[in-house]
Amino acid sequence: MSATATDVSQTTDQRVFNFSAGPAAIPLSVLQEVQAEMVCLPGAGASVMELSHRGKIFVDIIQQAEADLRTLLSIPETHEVLFLQGGAALQFSMIPANLLKDSQKTAQYLVTGTWGKKAIGEARKEGEVEATFDGSATNFDRIPAEGDCKISDDAAYLYYCSNETIQGVQFPTPPAAPTSVPLICDASSDFLSRPIDIANHGIVYACAQKNAGPAGLTVVIIRKDLIDRGNENLPGYLLYKNHSAAESMWNTPPTFGVYVLGKIVKWLLNDIGGLDTMAKQNAEKAAMLYEVIDANPDFYKGHAQADCRSKMNVTFNLPSDELLAEFVKEAATHKIENLKGHRSVGGIRASIYNAMPVEGVKTLAKFMTEFAAKNS
């Protein structure tokens, strides 16, 4: 099969509103650029997938991606950017392996959902941990109340997940940590959706497949003084200092993922106009759906408490399993796809990352209102 103009234009019309929790929607203009360059990157004579990671063309791509990311997130010179593999799951181990193991300290975790729980599980293998907050008693519907968590000045670090994709619970602002304690953020599912104060964090990391690119790329933004803490005897891939010394080329990085991330960052800078604008748009999209939930309190039951509702993943349930199934089925007739909640929570999860167009959210909000009216 070869690519023709007909293929390309036909397929654009066939696109649905994709509410997948991740891997998730990518801006259409980015996909079209990737498509145009797939067989031959301009000036390269080859696909970006075929280029040596050490050649000038790819080195320019990775350096430009980092430079643009630094601009977009206002990353200070105190922090390095690493492009790694292994997803958040490998960071669950790399963070305690580098910063907790052999430290004689305790790492404090705020467990606000499934991902925080997995993270502390891996950390426990490496050293002393404390679940300073654990939301499991209320099925992870909230974040800790202000002043609720005592963070020791001597903690190895304070860890939180800024947005719990499965439960739809998001920290509106980062939790407070003493200045002596590195603040570590798993930003996997709200990375690049709003500004984040990098200077205030020891590590901010994210797998790419929500807002930043394809699955298989992990971005780690790490304060320089934390890089060298890992013991030389750790598996080489797990040592931040190896990746740092080699500028993310300790081994072959996921080159295609870095290339797509670079385009998404450019889209955020140039087409959207930066993260303040993106955050405003995301807040408006989320508000449309939460308004429908609040307007139909006997029909839709939101999962998260109002003060920590996620602007990325809107989670709610319906009065019965039958109505839930009907909701998903009817939604598909409006090109609304991938709404089913994670199997551990059930219900509906509408993921409305950066690349979900306003039109898609409007379509869903309208459908929700009509569906509630028809079935109440």
Next chain:
Amino acid sequence: MSATATDVSQTTDQRVFNFSAGPAAIPLSVLQEVQAEMVCLPGAGASVMELSHRGKIFVDIIQQAEADLRTLLSIPETHEVLFLQGGAALQFSMIPANLLKDSQKTAQYLVTGTWGKKAIGEARKEGEVEATFDGSATNFDRIPAEGDCKISDDAAYLYYCSNETIQGVQFPTPPAAPTSVPLICDASSDFLSRPIDIANHGIVYACAQKNAGPAGLTVVIIRKDLIDRGNENLPGYLLYKNHSAAESMWNTPPTFGVYVLGKIVKWLLNDIGGLDTMAKQNAEKAAMLYEVIDANPDFYKGHAQADCRSKMNVTFNLPSDELLAEFVKEAATHKIENLKGHRSVGGIRASIYNAMPVEGVKTLAKFMTEFAAKNS
């Protein structure tokens, strides 16, 4: 920018003969299919990059990729296929972490080049290792002579790298191990280039970016009785049993890489006709270049001994640095690109993986003959 028919046809003409050692050439027909489906995978309403890894469409893709790989390589039911991240570099640690650590045994390594050397370095952190063969004294130009290596019946495993990309040294056939000793093969750079007896191996693994797909995907083919050996206290991502139990979805797999690998495997099955044919074609391509080297013994100096010359990476040097630079420069005028050898060996490395067309090798062979005649 949007993709049009003009973009596509223009860019195909601009493609060069890409002799990159990896990431490396991908079959043009595969790139064209990926291009046609980039914005909207038929039936999915979205790009493959935007699909949930747990949705039916991607699950079908990964299962079909595995099924086709099993057909192509005749993988027996005794072995599982895992799709992981982290490259060969992470396998350097995962293999000893799972199979050597706490075993009270010694792992034996045949070190025939840079990659074997890196692998044994990581293994040393996990347990007792022995370099049963070490080719460093002759700058890694050979493999062990038959009968040269004593493998203990009680070794944890016997490890080798079937093709050393940097030195251009390849095992024509796997080394012999006692049946009690799992044979472990790093096949990163000759995976899918020829048949390999999987049943005879404990593990055959490969990063994808030579013959099997984009960087960021690692294929691990592992005998089922070896999967459960890792200690529960290892970092979760490093435990083969986690990935096995979750059918490569312990975390989000590199979905785009799996999708491209699936297409490359189909190309090998349907367009090429299987690995016997592919191996024959690869042998013919390599012979064209080695013939020119042997015909000009005072001009071209091959790096590898004749009995273990790689059919994937043809490494040689020229009489002077000036001629080397001129060779690379002139080659580019014939659309011959990415010839420079790895910085640790120098000289020329022409990587002629599966996707390098015969025409590209013929063009290089002709150029080599003319260049030698002109400059001898």
